[in-house]
Amino acid sequence: MKCKICKGKAVIHLRQHNLALCKEHFIERFERETLRTIRKFKMFDKEEPVVVAVSGGKDSLGVLYLLHKHGYNVRGLYLDLGIHGGFGYSELSKRRVEEFAERYGVEVRIFTIQHDLGYTIPEMAEKRYEPRVCRVCGTLKRYYLNKIAHEMGATTVVTGHNLDDEVATLFGNTLRWDLSYLRRQAPLLPSTHPKLLKRAKPFVFFTEKETAMYAILNGIPYVREECPFSVGAKSILYKEVLNRIEEVSPGTKLRFYREFLRFMKEIRVPEEEQVELKECQVCGMPTVLEVCAVCRMKGVTVPLNPSDQ
Amino acid sequence: MKCKICKGKAVIHLRQHNLALCKEHFIERFERETLRTIRKFKMFDKEEPVVVAVSGGKDSLGVLYLLHKHGYNVRGLYLDLGIHGGFGYSELSKRRVEEFAERYGVEVRIFTIQHDLGYTIPEMAEKRYEPRVCRVCGTLKRYYLNKIAHEMGATTVVTGHNLDDEVATLFGNTLRWDLSYLRRQAPLLPSTHPKLLKRAKPFVFFTEKETAMYAILNGIPYVREECPFSVGAKSILYKEVLNRIEEVSPGTKLRFYREFLRFMKEIRVPEEEQVELKECQVCGMPTVLEVCAVCRMKGVTVPLNPSDQ
Numbered sequence: 001m002k003c004k005i006c007k008g009k010a011v012i013h014l015r016q017h018n019l020a021l022c023k024e025h026f027i028e029r030f031e032r033e034t035l036r037t038i039r040k041f042k043m044f045d046k047e048e049p050v051v052v053a054v055s056g057g058k059d060s061l062g063v064l065y066l067l068h069k070h071g072y073n074v075r076g077l078y079l080d081l082g083i084h085g086g087f088g089y090s091e092l093s094k095r096r097v098e099e100f101a102e103r104y105g106v107e108v109r110i111f112t113i114q115h116d117l118g119y120t121i122p123e124m125a126e127k128r129y130e131p132r133v134c135r136v137c138g139t140l141k142r143y144y145l146n147k148i149a150h151e152m153g154a155t156t157v158v159t160g161h162n163l164d165d166e167v168a169t170l171f172g173n174t175l176r177w178d179l180s181y182l183r184r185q186a187p188l189l190p191s192t193h194p195k196l197l198k199r200a201k202p203f204v205f206f207t208e209k210e211t212a213m214y215a216i217l218n219g220i221p222y223v224r225e226e227c228p229f230s231v232g233a234k235s236i237l238y239k240e241v242l243n244r245i246e247e248v249s250p251g252t253k254l255r256f257y258r259e260f261l262r263f264m265k266e267i268r269v270p271e272e273e274q275v276e277l278k279e280c281q282v283c284g285m286p287t288v289l290e291v292c293a294v295c296r297m298k299g300v301t302v303p304l305n306p307s308d309q
Numbered sequence: 310m311k312c313k314i315c316k317g318k319a320v321i322h323l324r325q326h327n328l329a330l331c332k333e334h335f336i337e338r339f340e341r342e343t344l345r346t347i348r349k350f351k352m353f354d355k356e357e358p359v360v361v362a363v364s365g366g367k368d369s370l371g372v373l374y375l376l377h378k379h380g381y382n383v384r385g386l387y388l389d390l391g392i393h394g395g396f397g398y399s400e401l402s403k404r405r406v407e408e409f410a411e412r413y414g415v416e417v418r419i420f421t422i423q424h425d426l427g428y429t430i431p432e433m434a435e436k437r438y439e440p441r442v443c444r445v446c447g448t449l450k451r452y453y454l455n456k457i458a459h460e461m462g463a464t465t466v467v468t469g470h471n472l473d474d475e476v477a478t479l480f481g482n483t484l485r486w487d488l489s490y491l492r493r494q495a496p497l498l499p500s501t502h503p504k505l506l507k508r509a510k511p512f513v514f515f516t517e518k519e520t521a522m523y524a525i526l527n528g529i530p531y532v533r534e535e536c537p538f539s540v541g542a543k544s545i546l547y548k549e550v551l552n553r554i555e556e557v558s559p560g561t562k563l564r565f566y567r568e569f570l571r572f573m574k575e576i577r578v579p580e581e582e583q584v585e586l587k588e589c590q591v592c593g594m595p596t597v598l599e600v601c602a603v604c605r606m607k608g609v610t611v612p613l614n615p616s617d618q
Contacts, residue, residue: 174483175554175561177568179575237557241550245484248546256484263486268577 012213015250023217030214034066034202041188043156043200044072050156050200051077051149053141054100054108056093056223058215059160059203061100065220067158067202068106075152076101076108079144081137082120085228093223100221111148113140117298122229124297133229136297143294146197147285155191156198164208166201167253168238170260183269186261193277193286207253321522324559332526339523343375343511350497352465352509353381359465359509360386360458362450363409363417365402365532367524368469368512370409374529376467376511377415384461385410385417388453390446391429394537402532409530420457422449426607431538433606442538445606452603455506456594464500465507473517475510476562477547479569492573502586502595516562 001010003022010020021029037043044050052064054076067074078097083089094110101108114120121140125133149157166185173181189199203211215222230236245252279285280292287293310319312331319329330338346352353359361373363385376383387406392398403419410417423429430449434442458466475494482490498508512520524531539545554561588594589601596602 175565177565177572179572234558237554241553244550245546249543252484256486259486263488266488270575270577 011217012209014210016207016246016254017251026213027217030206030210031066031070033205034063035070037187037202037205038200041186041200043188043202044158044198046070046072048156049073049075049152049154050158051075051109051145051152051154052158052160053145053149054078054097055160056096057160058220058222058224059162059165059208059211061096061160061220061222062211062215062218063158063160063203064100064106064108065104065218066214068104074106074158075154076106077145077148077152077157078108078110079141079148080110080112080114081141082112082114083122083227083229084120085122087225087228089223089225089228092225096221096223103221109148109152111144113144116144117294128297134233137229139293140297143285143292146195147283149197150195150285154197156200158200158202160203160211161201162203162206162208162211163253163257164239164242165235166204167242167257168235170257171238171242172234179269182260183264186264195279195284196277196286204257205254320526321519323519325516325555325563326560335522336526339515339519340375340379342514343372344379346496346511346514347509350495350509352497352511353467353507355379355381357465358382358384358461358463359467360384360418360454360461360463361467361469362454362458363387363406364469365405366469367529367531367533368471368474368517368520370405370469370529370531371520371524371527372467372469372512373409373415373417374413374527375523377413383415383467384463385415386454386457386461386466387417387419388450388457389419389421389423390450391421391423392431392536392538393429394431396534396537398532398534398537401534405530405532412530418457418461420453422453425453426603437606443542446538448602449606452594452601455504456592458506459504459594463506465509467509467511469512469520470510471512471515471517471520472562472566473548473551474544475513476551476566477544479566480547480551481543491569495570495573504588504593505586505595513566514563 001013001020002008003010003025004020005025006022008022011023012026013020050067050072052060052067052074054060054064056078064074064076076097078094080090080094084091097108097110100106117124117140119127121137122133124140125136128136130136145157170185173185187201187204191198242253275288277286277288278290280287280295282291282295285292310322310329311317312319312334313329314334315331317331320332321335322329359381361369361376361383363369363373365387373383373385385406387403389399389403393400406417409415426433426449428436430446431442433449434445437445439445454466479494482494496510496513500507551562584597586595586597587599589596589604590599591604592601594601
């Protein structure tokens with residue numbers, strides 16, 4: 001297989017674009033497309049202080065690497081969730097992130113949730129009688145990423161979500177035709193409160209195969225293991241079936257997501273009831289209630305309310 | 310397993326409703342729900358002359374059986390497509406339909422497409438250089454069902470589409486977010502021209518398992534074989550992956566379809582450009598062009614245009 005541009009040895013074949021590329025031209029294309037996505041969706045500009053939420057995986061470290069390389073005003077933020085299960089997921093991830101920060105000279109803030117919350121994520125899930133750790137984890141991560149990035153003076157929380165992540169979520173939301181989720185599924189979520197940062201996903205048009213290749217070709221050390229709690233998650237089933245369809249019809253995932261964005265622009269969705277965000281009476285962070293979900297978690301141990309942030 | 314109603318021996322367990330039923334109560338529920346769907350979507354009333362498009366399969370013969378049993382003004386219409394492939398699909402189907410008509414004393418009109426078109430469906434697909442027979446077949450079936458049912462004096466073409474058919478189509482249309490297809494995917498399509506009949510699908514909330522059970526329990530003889538051209542069709546792949554998800558989350562298919570209908574009501578889709586239907590200069594049937602797709606097929610042998618009816 002030869003690179004379409006230079007006829008050199010190709011390292012990857014992108015079936016969805018019917019495009020084979022060598023190392024150099026793959027990286028070039030990958031970076032150019034990322035910068036284009038950032039501009040096209042008006043995510044952030046070069047001077048703006050942004051924070052990449054890093055998990056230690058290929059996607060988030062890849063984003064941090066790319067933005068740092070291209071001179072963005074970027075720092076990392078690692079949340080230590082206290083997931084010691086299996087092989088010591090959190091420890092392993094943290095080590096990769098520290099290695100990365102050291103090697104590339106990028107500032108990465110390590111924040112240990114337990115120090116603020118009083119519990120690790122699995123402990124908190126247990127206290128809330130919540131059989132699915134992932135739900136508690138999602139709430140806590142969203143809260144702390146926003147809070148700490150805000151304290152760090154950033155305007156934007158950047159995440160490494162790739163196309164496979166995004167279409168699995170989209171697929172799940174489409175199976176339920178959940179308008180309130182669907183309307184929030186975009187490459188950029190704007191800020192709706194001075195203390196609620198923008199959220200941006202610059203890798204959202206790349207498949208997992210592409211983001212992995214980018215990390216590998218750049219020699220970025222990353223955690224390959226998945227979170228031990230993700231076993232049996234619906235998103236994994238959805239990824240499986242979407243992969244099965246992609247195999248038969250290359251390009252399905254990309255079209256599914258792109259056409260979805262076009263569709264949401266084309267239809268007129270009824271105005272969302274504007275739930276005004278207040279500031280939590282305990283921590284001061286934005287919430288629809290008097291006391292935010294996380295502050296209530298700290299104090300009470302009743303099951304999480306579905307309408308919580 | 311016991312019937313939830315009478316505690317007798319259950320013949321079916323509907324996982325999506327967590328409901329086990331005996332023969333008697335399954336049939337009772339199945340018929341009650343069908344009649345409710347007909348009323349709810351204002352499909353047709355008892356006196357109205359309607360035509361069921363029968364293929365010889367469990368779904369369409371089941372609908373015809375049920376409507377006849379409940380005193381609807383119903384006749385059948387069988388299109389002989391001339392698909393002689395494999396085991397003689399069309400012959401076998403026709404025989405089942407004739408058996409059915411004889412046994413239950415229902416009038417079923419047999420219409421041989423070749424007699425009007427000059428070709429069988431596979432021959433026509435070949436003449437049009439169309440590698441996918443299904444597309445040509447779809448166009449021809451829609452045309453002749455409407456035309457012959459109109460000649461028979463019916464107001465409505467009723468088809469046996471079940472939930473599995475419907476969600477497979479919905480899934481395909483959602484992967485492309487094709488608004489023009491999505492807006493036409495409803496249990497009832499109204500008439501938009503005096504010669505274009507309503508189209509109604511009263512079985513659309515039943516899974517294949519339910520419609521098969523209804524046919525079996527009533528001793529209706531039906532063709533179990535699938536059309537030989539359906540092998541490798543996308544819809545079969547979609548059914549497979551949806552079955553996989555249904556297995557893990559019973560009720561997914563029903564929710565996917567029901568919530569879709571709610572979603573389409575909730576959103577405001579931009580007014581469709583009203584393409585006015587004219588009458589074909591050759592056959593007089595409704596078309597957006599001067600000469601309809603089928604009349605052009607008869608005369609010309611160029612590939613089918615995607616914008617054709």
